[in-house]
Amino acid sequence: MSEFEPILLANVNAENSHTRSVYESTGGYAALRQVLGQMSKTDLIELVKASGLRGRGGAGFPTGLKWTFLPKDHPGPIYFCLNADESEPGTFNNRILMEEDPHQVIEGLILSCFATNTTTAYFYMRYEYPLAWERVQAAVDECYAAGYLGKNILGSGYDLDIFLHRGAAAYICGEETGLIESLEGKRAWPRIKPPFPAVEGVFHKPTVVNNVETVACVRHIAERGAEWFRSMGVPPDPENPRDPGSFGPKLYCLSGHVEKPGCYEAPLGITVNELIERFGGGVWKGRKAKAAIPGGISMGLLTADEFDCPLDFAGPGRYKCLGLGTAAVVVMDETVSMVDFLLNSSQFFAHESCGQCTPCREGTSWALKMMQRIKAGRGRLIDLDLLLEIGDNIGIIPGTTICGLADGAAWPLKNGIRKFRDEFEDYIRRTNPEGYAETDPVPALEVIGAH
Amino acid sequence: MATVTVNGQEIELGDDERLNGIQAAARAGVEIPHYCWHAGMSVVASCRMCLVEAGRKTAEGDVQMVPKLVPACQTPATDGTVFVTNSEKVVQARAMVEEDLLIRHPIDCPICDKAGECHLQDYHFEHGRDQRRADIKPFTSRRRELGDTVTLFVDRCVMCTRCVRFTREISGTKELFVVNRGAHEEIDVFPGFPLDNKMSGNVVDLCPVGALGDRDFLYQQRVWFMKSHDNVCAGCSTGCSIKVEENQDRVYRVKPRENPHINQWWMCDEGRYGLSHIHDPRRCLQPQRGDGSEYANVEWTELPAELEGKLRDAGRIGVVLSPHLTVEEAYLLATYIRKCDPDALLAVGPIPAQGEDEAFPNGFTIRAEKCPNRAGVEAIVSQLGGQLVAWDDFLTRLDGGEFAVAWVTGGYKTEWIDEPTAARFTNVKTLIVQDLFGSPLWERATYRLPGASFAEREGSYVNVEGRLQSFRWAVRPPSGVMVEGQLYWRLLERQGLFKARAVLDEVAREIAHFSPAATEIPEHGVDLKSNQLAGV
Ligand SMILES: Cc1cc2nc3c(=O)[nH]c(=O)nc-3n(C[C@H](O)[C@H](O)[C@H](O)COP(=O)(O)O)c2cc1C
Ligand code: SF4
Ligand code: SF4
Ligand code: FES
Numbered sequence: 001m002s003e004f005e006p007i008l009l010a011n012v013n014a015e016n017s018h019t020r021s022v023y024e025s026t027g028g029y030a031a032l033r034q035v036l037g038q039m040s041k042t043d044l045i046e047l048v049k050a051s052g053l054r055g056r057g058g059a060g061f062p063t064g065l066k067w068t069f070l071p072k073d074h075p076g077p078i079y080f081c082l083n084a085d086e087s088e089p090g091t092f093n094n095r096i097l098m099e100e101d102p103h104q105v106i107e108g109l110i111l112s113c114f115a116t117n118t119t120t121a122y123f124y125m126r127y128e129y130p131l132a133w134e135r136v137q138a139a140v141d142e143c144y145a146a147g148y149l150g151k152n153i154l155g156s157g158y159d160l161d162i163f164l165h166r167g168a169a170a171y172i173c174g175e176e177t178g179l180i181e182s183l184e185g186k187r188a189w190p191r192i193k194p195p196f197p198a199v200e201g202v203f204h205k206p207t208v209v210n211n212v213e214t215v216a217c218v219r220h221i222a223e224r225g226a227e228w229f230r231s232m233g234v235p236p237d238p239e240n241p242r243d244p245g246s247f248g249p250k251l252y253c254l255s256g257h258v259e260k261p262g263c264y265e266a267p268l269g270i271t272v273n274e275l276i277e278r279f280g281g282g283v284w285k286g287r288k289a290k291a292a293i294p295g296g297i298s299m300g301l302l303t304a305d306e307f308d309c310p311l312d313f314a315g316p317g318r319y320k321c322l323g324l325g326t327a328a329v330v331v332m333d334e335t336v337s338m339v340d341f342l343l344n345s346s347q348f349f350a351h352e353s354c355g356q357c358t359p360c361r362e363g364t365s366w367a368l369k370m371m372q373r374i375k376a377g378r379g380r381l382i383d384l385d386l387l388l389e390i391g392d393n394i395g396i397i398p399g400t401t402i403c404g405l406a407d408g409a410a411w412p413l414k415n416g417i418r419k420f421r422d423e424f425e426d427y428i429r430r431t432n433p434e435g436y437a438e439t440d441p442v443p444a445l446e447v448i449g450a451h
Numbered sequence: 452m453a454t455v456t457v458n459g460q461e462i463e464l465g466d467d468e469r470l471n472g473i474q475a476a477a478r479a480g481v482e483i484p485h486y487c488w489h490a491g492m493s494v495v496a497s498c499r500m501c502l503v504e505a506g507r508k509t510a511e512g513d514v515q516m517v518p519k520l521v522p523a524c525q526t527p528a529t530d531g532t533v534f535v536t537n538s539e540k541v542v543q544a545r546a547m548v549e550e551d552l553l554i555r556h557p558i559d560c561p562i563c564d565k566a567g568e569c570h571l572q573d574y575h576f577e578h579g580r581d582q583r584r585a586d587i588k589p590f591t592s593r594r595r596e597l598g599d600t601v602t603l604f605v606d607r608c609v610m611c612t613r614c615v616r617f618t619r620e621i622s623g624t625k626e627l628f629v630v631n632r633g634a635h636e637e638i639d640v641f642p643g644f645p646l647d648n649k650m651s652g653n654v655v656d657l658c659p660v661g662a663l664g665d666r667d668f669l670y671q672q673r674v675w676f677m678k679s680h681d682n683v684c685a686g687c688s689t690g691c692s693i694k695v696e697e698n699q700d701r702v703y704r705v706k707p708r709e710n711p712h713i714n715q716w717w718m719c720d721e722g723r724y725g726l727s728h729i730h731d732p733r734r735c736l737q738p739q740r741g742d743g744s745e746y747a748n749v750e751w752t753e754l755p756a757e758l759e760g761k762l763r764d765a766g767r768i769g770v771v772l773s774p775h776l777t778v779e780e781a782y783l784l785a786t787y788i789r790k791c792d793p794d795a796l797l798a799v800g801p802i803p804a805q806g807e808d809e810a811f812p813n814g815f816t817i818r819a820e821k822c823p824n825r826a827g828v829e830a831i832v833s834q835l836g837g838q839l840v841a842w843d844d845f846l847t848r849l850d851g852g853e854f855a856v857a858w859v860t861g862g863y864k865t866e867w868i869d870e871p872t873a874a875r876f877t878n879v880k881t882l883i884v885q886d887l888f889g890s891p892l893w894e895r896a897t898y899r900l901p902g903a904s905f906a907e908r909e910g911s912y913v914n915v916e917g918r919l920q921s922f923r924w925a926v927r928p929p930s931g932v933m934v935e936g937q938l939y940w941r942l943l944e945r946q947g948l949f950k951a952r953a954v955l956d957e958v959a960r961e962i963a964h965f966s967p968a969a970t971e972i973p974e975h976g977v978d979l980k981s982n983q984l985a986g987v
Contacts, residue, residue, distance in 0.1 A: 170632065187629065192496045192525055353633040355610065356497040362551030365634035369587050386584060393547055399519030400499055400544060441583050 004232075006265040007249045008216050012100035018135045020142040023103035029148060031223035032107050035114065036156035039222075044115040048218060050226035052233075052247040056093075057083050057174075057211030058296070058325050059404075060313040062244055063218070067116050069198035070206050079202045080113045080121040081183065081209045084136075085167050085174035087126055088296035089348060090328035093251035094212040096263045098125070098132035102139035106162070108215035110148060111222050113160050116208050121162045124179050127169035137164055171352035175403045176209040177201075178354065189356045190403035217248055232267035234312040246312035250327050256292070257284045257333035269315070272307040275329055287333040291420070295325025297345050298408025300415035320418075322411045338420040339427050342387075342412060343371040349409035360406035363394040367413060374424075377431035380438045384424055387413050453530035456508060457481050458537055464528060472523025472534050473501055481536055484545060484574045486659045487611040488524035491716045491813070492620050496525040498611050500574065502544040504535040520544050542578070549579035555634060557592045557606045565661030567674040571609060594664075597627070597638075598646030600720060601655060601663050605637050608662035614638060614654040621717065623812040624648040638662070649809065649817060652723045653716070656706055665704065667724050672703045680925035681708060681974065683912050685775060685905035686722035687818040688825055690914030692975070693718060695906050695925035702729050702906050702926055710975045712918060719817045728864045728904060729926070734887055735901035736931030743895050751933050755942050758898070761881050762791040766855025769879075771845060772832060773800040774822035775862035776935060777910025778919070778965070779954035781824075781831040783939035788858060789835070790943075796853070797836035798845035799829055800860060801867060818915055822863075823905070827913035830979075834962045846875055854879050860935065861886030862902050868892050885935060903934040910936060910951040911968065913979060919968050920976035921955065 011017045011026055020028070035044060049064030070078060082105075086094040097105050113121050123140075125133055140162050143149040151159045170188055172178040178188035180202050201207020221229050233247035246268040252275055255261040259281030266275070272292055276282060283289045289304040294311065300321035302309055309319045316323055332341065350368035355361045367390050370383050391413030392398070394406040401407075417424060428436045453464040457479035464470060464478070473483045474490070486498035501523040506516030508531045516533070520540065526532070535541065552571060560566045593605040615627045615638065626646045630639045640646055646654070655665040677696040684691040684705070692710035696703055705726065707718035728734070738754065739746040749757070762768060770788045772781045788795045803821040810816045833839040840848075849857070857879045861867060864887070873891035876882055884896035893899055907928040911921040928934055940949040959969035967977050 172632075189497075192494065350633055355629070355631075355633045355636040356495070358497070358499050358548050358551050358609070361610065361633055361636070362554050366551070366554055366585055366587065373586060393544075397519065399517075399521055400502060400547070402497060441586055 004249075004265075004267060007220055008097065008101075008104070008213065008251055009263070009265045011104070012096060017100050018102050018139065020103055020139065020146060023101070027223075028103050029107055029146075031219055032110055032148065033154060035111055035222050036154050036158060041115050041117055044111065044222065047226055048115065048221055051217075051221045051229040052226070052245055053214065053217050053221060053229065054244065054246065054313060055211055056213035056217070056250070056326075057176075057209075058088065058298075058323075060246075060324060063210065063214055066198065066210075067208060069196065070116060070208065071199065074117075074206055076117070077120055077205050078116060078118045079205055079207045080109070080116060080118040081176070081179060081197075081202065081207060082109055082121060082123045082212060082215065083174060083176065083179060083209050084123060084125040084129075084132070084212045085179060086129075086212070086326075087171040087174050087352075088298060088326045088328060090253055090255055090293065090330040091296050091326040092253050092328075093263050093326070095129055095132055096251070097212055097216055098129065098136050102132075102136045103143075104216050104219055105136070105212050106139055106143055106148075108217065108219035109162065110143075110153070110160055112208070112210060112215045112218050114158055115218075118208065119159050119161065121160065122183055122202070123162055123164045124167055124173070124183060125164060126167045126173070133164070133166065140164065170354075171348075172354040172403075172405060175405060178403070179209065180207060187354075189354050190405075192402055213251055221248075234269040234310065234314070237314055240314065243314050246314065246324075250311070252279070252311065253326070253328040254280045254331070255328070256331035257287065257289070257336075258282065258331050259284050269310045269312040271310050272302060272329060275311065276307070276331060280331070283331060283333055285333070287335065289331055290334045290336055291332045291338070291341070293328070293330045293412075294319075294321050295323065296328045296408075297330070297348060298404075298411060299323055299325040300411035301341075301419055302415075303419050320415060322407060337427070338416055338423050339371070339375055342416045342424075343368075343375050345412040345416070346371045346409075349405065353405060353409070354403075357401040357403075357406065359394045359400040360409065363390045363406070364409045366390065367409070374428060374431075379428035379432050379436065381425060381428055381436055382439050383428070384417050384421065388417050391417070453528070453532075454508075455528045455530075456514075456533040458535060470528045472503055472505065472521075472526045472528055472532075475528035475532070476503075476523065476534055476536060483523045483536055484570070484578060485524055486570060486609055487613065489613055489616075489657065489716075492613065492616045494525055495612060495616070496522040498548070498609065500545065500548050502548070503541055504538055506533040506535075507531050508533055545574075545578035546580050549575050550584065552609050553579070553583070554585045554587050555606065556609075557604075559592050559607070560661075562592075563604070563607065563661035564664050564669055564674075565607075565658070569661055570659035596645070596666070597640050597663075598651060600651045600666055600724070601646050602666055602669060603638055604662050604664060607660050608638055609660050610636055610638075611659055613657040613659070614663060617650075617654050617657055618646070618648070621653070621811060621813050621815070622648045622650045627654070649719050649721065650717060650811065650815070652720050653707070653718070656716075668704045672698055677703055680923065682906065682922045682925050683823060683920045684718060684722040685823040685912070686719070686725050686821065688820040688822060688915040689713065689816055689818050690823050690912050690918070690920060691718040691722060692920065693722070697906075697926050700926040702726055708974075712975050712978070713914065713916075713920075714815065715813070717815050719815075721817065725864065726906075728887060729906050730929075731888075733889070734904075734929065734932070735889060735893070735899065736929055737899075738901060738931070738933070739899045740897065741899070742897065746899070749898075751938075754898075754900075754938075755944070758883070758942065759791070761897075762788070762856055765792075765881060767853055768792040768795040768856040768858065769798065769845060769849065769854035770795060771798050771800045771842070771857070771859040772828045773860040773862045774802055774825040774828050775800075775905070776828060776860055777824060777908055777912060777951065778827040778831060778958060779910035779951045780908070780936045780939060781828045782835070782958050783936065783943060783954060784858070784860070785831060785835050787939055787942045792856075796840060796845070796848065797832045798840040799825070799832050799842060801842040803863060803865075803867065820915065823914070824912040826915060826917060827911065827919070830913065830962070830964050831958075834964055846872065849875055849879070852878055856881040856883070858883040859885070859892060860902065861888075861890065861892075862904075862935075863887070866890065885938075900938065901932040903928050903932060907932070907934050908936065909934070909949065911955060911972070914976075917979045918976045919965070919972065919979050921951065921968075921972040923951075
């Protein structure tokens, strides 16, 4: 791979990188001046479409296309929600951007709002990011003072207000319609679709929801053009007519058992191996890797043999994972028990299920109880089939739930048990020599009451 | 016209019909099990019991199915929509949801009020697996009061949120909400803000399982011992369609009966819980003859001849028709009295009123007028009597000494006449009073005739909007009481038992106002104004 200069992370290490003066000293807000001076809203949408930018929040939906779903000639208001709820385990790229380079995010946000004809933006930030909160608020204040926000921005006649909203500290608040409900002051129960947010979102008005990194990319596309953006990444798979390709730079969050965990930037399509070796300094303590999650825990599991998986939007799917997700790679070394991994993941989803849909609420809770029992040495081989049955049947892909949280809960179950079945079976036989073959329902463990 | 296919069977829907998969399938005679969906409230599509396969028939006749399951409640039935509700995939999905719902359910059916009319029981029997595979110890049956009317059995809840939506969308009072997340969710109220609204009892009917218990009905009766009778609430002039549920002539509860023209699916708490008068031990149970101080018992069988003697050629008769009488009863009594005295005066009894009309966000209205049949009785009085004489008017004439005989019908649940008013009857020679409870008037009566409560009556009421609804009796009156209609029937020397339908036929023939009632009365009643609209 040729030498790649970080784009989104270019300035994060500079001193006072979070201030306007430092941001402007490296060309910040030039793109905004340029666009407001010369481009129409539709030109900007076309530009983003042409760039092939896909959402960085997890689903990888083409950003320009999403913007065109807004009703034409709507009298307004149209709302923009910036999704900074970043709760996918292993994911912290939004956090780096907001803490170290908040103006980059805000410039991208202003441009995205301009393109979508929005005059009010809600910056929905997860509760647990106090430093990001301070810095983004300070940056917003600086922007008002500099005339980048408020009425008649830079004399262009365009008005925009950004409101920071502190999240309700739940994973589900990151699901776009959960976010909208939460923003409206309600319980973050994802909405049924249709209507989609582009038609009816916040306060019953058309609404765009985009991720922090997505709008940061918009800032660079506006400055350097679509062709430049498309020069990075992976072109569409000719075998798959529905693949629009994976272009641009991406922030990869690398954590777990590597020597140098961190947030690294690379063109979309870097493999897990390259990421671990080139950025992560290899698996830690000279050990071998056993598995990795490719893009947040929701995306499933790769075995060490599958580390040639390219981390673009289409790559993980070819390795039976759900997708690229948030590109948060968590590496597990050979000492990690997959039983522990699955117990941990089950715990997360049971805890975070919003509880609306029966299959998700009960499926995640039952899976957790089974994993707790297996861990406690009371597992049965048949439990693995039951866990797989839950994994195969919950989610929006089979159609049994309202939102994708359940799909995220399903994938670790499916990949974990299918890819590591021998290990689970060995564990169960070893820890429950008397009862592993039992098929009748067993009583619940008294000690494992609550989670 | 839209053509929709359900399990291969084509059905036609009208152009202006907006039905979902559950409703469309019902038209085809196919039941799609569901918990969260209710026709009267917003769609949340969260219980997932109604999952089906859906697709679309193209103009060429090919069918393209959506690869995943969809909730029928959230899927509109439009021209070309195809629903499949009996595939293996659907069967499995239902089994999954049923299994899920029983994982933490206490399964305490033997002590659950809902047993016998519980969707969880019925659906599990039909769609669930035959073996429990879950290894989870259910919580115990925790319970807490949500308010004066409703108890929550926390762990029986299936989280359909119908009750929550009811308080938001129908009563508009918003007391109920969901606390916690995931499998720890519970329905709750805020401390100090109990479930307290005038429609609260409806949440118990809405609850598909036994999570919400009616404190009035709790542990009173197993539902399978009760018989249900269509009836009409006598609580106010809205006249909600209801079901009276009884066992061996004891009324245990009333529930609303769906009527799109009147009450949709609801009724108010006043009507629901206002039943104590039916079995009140203070009810009048002994017909008597006397002079205001000394009374002797009389037999109902002796009465027709005796009354005939007292009323014929006795001078002018004034008769007060209570707005609690059915149309048929009012008509029969008026007819009888007119036979005794062609010049008799017909008047309407006092109209009990309390507060103001109260409208809820969805349009449901509790009326200030606390009687069921003012409109019906007024129509009888003005049509047969030639003028509408109100109670006050009647009293003035009474003071003027117009009447030798007065026949007053009561039937009010609460005290309706005070001593000074009753004293104005001193100048009539013969005073006949029919009533539920004793009163200053009863104390003065020459004949004291115990009357019926609404659950014992038969006939028709006309509500405030002019809709006539007919119903049959739900329980027999306590011994000693003769239902008004039955007495009048006998006085008129008709054979056998009082037949309200036969009387309504006469009313509809004789009084143009009632002509729309000439045909069979549908379960939702008939609009008496329809004859005027149609110019009949
Ligand atoms: C359970 C769940 C949690 C999610 N959490 C986040 C999140 O924290 N941040 C985010 O940007 N997107 C999250 N998403 C994805 C959003 O629903 C949405 O697709 C995204 O914000 C769109 O932005 P993009 O198009 O810029 O990627 C989540 C989705 C699900 C199903
Ligand atoms: S899938 Fe799970 S998290 Fe998503 S709406 Fe349903 S219950 Fe809530
Ligand atoms: S209490 Fe009953 S109506 Fe309310 S959510 Fe639970 S099951 Fe549904
Ligand atoms: S009835 Fe359709 S999801 Fe509950």
